[in-house]
């Protein structure tokens with residue numbers, strides 16, 4: 213309030229969209245577009261407070277767009293509460309019939325703007341570190357007869373084009389066994405194929421579709437992540453005749469190296 217008295221102002225850092233928090237150089241700045249006359253403003257006691265931890269689903273599957281309970285055993289996105297399904301720039305119409313799973317699917321039809329895109333955007337982000345392992349995967353069902361190239365991706369952080377991975381579906385060389393035969397196909401993309409540029413601890417777009425041109429036929433349903441692992445479980449293993457040991461389940465980050473014994477022989 214501009215009443216001349218001091219006021220405490222707290223701004224969530226999520227409000228500073230586009231700031232790369234890993235390379236911040238200016239911690240506070242204040243500017244104004246050409247004020248009409250000289251004015252007074254005073255600031256004091258500027259500080260940052262620690263963030264609240266992001267929700268971190270683990271131990272099971274995390275639902276993105278699914279109606280099957282077992283595919284959301286570790287939780288699920290709730291549209292309108294913690295996430296929104298955004299159509300980018302009005303480039304798509306969505307309808308929901310003809311679902312292969314439950315009552316609702318995503319049937320995409322572009323609107324003639326020369327491109328199309330949509331994404332499931334988290335409002336605050338999710339810590340999906342539990343899905344950063346060799347067994348986790350992004351699953352979805354998809355069908356189409358369209359011959360337009362499109363991409364499916366995920367994104368971390370809130371800086372444009374950074375922390376984003378895309379998988380290209382191109383007619384004639386569609387990956388992961390997909391075929392444009394109009395039939396439903398179940399697709400599972402290992403998270404290790406997506407991990408390269410993603411910061412799992414701060415995931416913002418869990419499923420996005422982008423393409424150039426027009427489509428009228430693609431349908432997608434039953435989108436979820438599998439293989440969430442808190443790392444708290446362990447597996448009893450034995451190297452040659454050594455003692456049995458209880459070790460983290462998987463992953464080089466947890467002490468395993470592919471093809472090598474996970475610990476020194478006793």
Ligand SMILES: [Ca+2]
Nearest residue numbers: 313314316433
């Ligand atoms: Ca469904």
